[in-house]
Amino acid sequence: MIFYSILAALVISGLIMGYLQIIHFGNLTKGKVLSIVIIIFAILILVGIGHYLGWITQTLAAKFTMGIYTIFTGFFMGSGIQNIVTRKKAGDIEYVYRSFATEILPNLMAVVIVAYGFYRTYLMTDQFITGISITSGFSLVGFGFYGWTLRVVPEFRKHGVLLLDRFIPWEKVIAYEWQTEDALTLDYVIEDNVISDFTTSIPPEDQLDMERLLNRKIKEHKSDTDLNIPTNNHEHEIPGDF
Numbered sequence: 001m002i003f004y005s006i007l008a009a010l011v012i013s014g015l016i017m018g019y020l021q022i023i024h025f026g027n028l029t030k031g032k033v034l035s036i037v038i039i040i041f042a043i044l045i046l047v048g049i050g051h052y053l054g055w056i057t058q059t060l061a062a063k064f065t066m067g068i069y070t071i072f073t074g075f076f077m078g079s080g081i082q083n084i085v086t087r088k089k090a091g092d093i094e095y096v097y098r099s100f101a102t103e104i105l106p107n108l109m110a111v112v113i114v115a116y117g118f119y120r121t122y123l124m125t126d127q128f129i130t131g132i133s134i135t136s137g138f139s140l141v142g143f144g145f146y147g148w149t150l151r152v153v154p155e156f157r158k159h160g161v162l163l164l165d166r167f168i169p170w171e172k173v174i175a176y177e178w179q180t181e182d183a184l185t186l187d188y189v190i191e192d193n194v195i196s197d198f199t200t201s202i203p204p205e206d207q208l209d210m211e212r213l214l215n216r217k218i219k220e221h222k223s224d225t226d227l228n229i230p231t232n233n234h235e236h237e238i239p240g241d242f
Contacts, residue, residue, distance in 0.1 A: 003063060007070050007135075014074020018146075019082045023075075025164045062132055069135035076142030079165065083149035086167045091158025095213055097203065102153045113144030154186075154200050156213060161186070163198060170217045184210065 017023075023036075047064055050056035056064075117140030122129045155162040160169040168188050174195070175187045184207075185199045202210050 007067065010067055010070045011074035014071040014076075015078035015081075016074075018075040018078025018080075021079065021082055021165070024079070025166060062130075066131045066135045069132070069139040072139040073135065073142040076139070076146040080142070080146040080149040083146070083165050086165075087149075087151075087162060090155070090160055090162055090167055093155055093157050095156040095206070095210060097153055097201065097206065106150070106152050107148060110144045110148035113147065114141050115144075117141035117144060154198070156210075161188075170221045173214075173218060173221075175218075176214050178207075182207075186214075 047056060047061055051058065051061045117137045118124065119137070120140055121134045121137030123134070123137075127133075150164055151162045152164075160167055161173070162168075168186075172188045172190070173186060174189060177185050177187075179185050179199060182201050182204060183199055184202050185197050187195055187197045190196045
């Protein structure tokens with residue numbers, strides 16, 4: 001009973017961390033990603049060594065693994081819910097480039113991951129059900145749900161731009177520039193008055209409409225944008241190209 005209470009607390013903690021976007025694409029750097037990966041592998045290696053040396057029993061190792069899966073489940077579900085809430089706050093779509101690779105394929109992949117996650121729980125099969133099978137399966141379900149809520153290409157909406165799991169209000173957009181014939185770069189202000197940017201592809205037939213939209217939005221929010229323009233500091237967004 002105590003262990004199940006701990007799992008419940010872990011999934012709630014994961015939900016809160018995900019909903020508050022403690023970790024999101026906007027604050028990820030190569031160094032942070034590498035550090036997270038190293039920490040996870042170090043923990044798993046230490047648990048494996050402890051189990052091999054007899055310091056950690058198989059039952060304890062299994063419970064620890066279930067706890068990790070449970071946190072991941074809560075985190076991905078919370079992040080996905082936040083993405084849906086942000087999408088509604090962003091308003092109606094005014095422009096988005098749709099194609100099989102950017103619209104249908106990511107959704108298919110998310111559905112496959114969710115379906116495999118449910119299968120991995122073994123709840124709908126005659127295979128032996130374990131705590132690890134259930135928690136690992138639901139972590140995949142959460143990951144698939146989170147992937148389904150991500151925007152692979154920028155969505156230019158009424159109140160701002162959605163990119164992956166981030167929302168950029170029009171007040172934060174300061175300029176745009178055509179890098180090539182079909183590559184558009186958008187500059188915007190992020191935390192600590194740092195100017196960041198992302199680059200996306202716009203088909204030639206949509207470029208005129210895109211320029212009209214950007215000019216209109218920047219003009220509408222020009223007074224707010226001027227207050228947000230820092231005098232220095234610039235960083236390039238990672239990832240940036242789509």
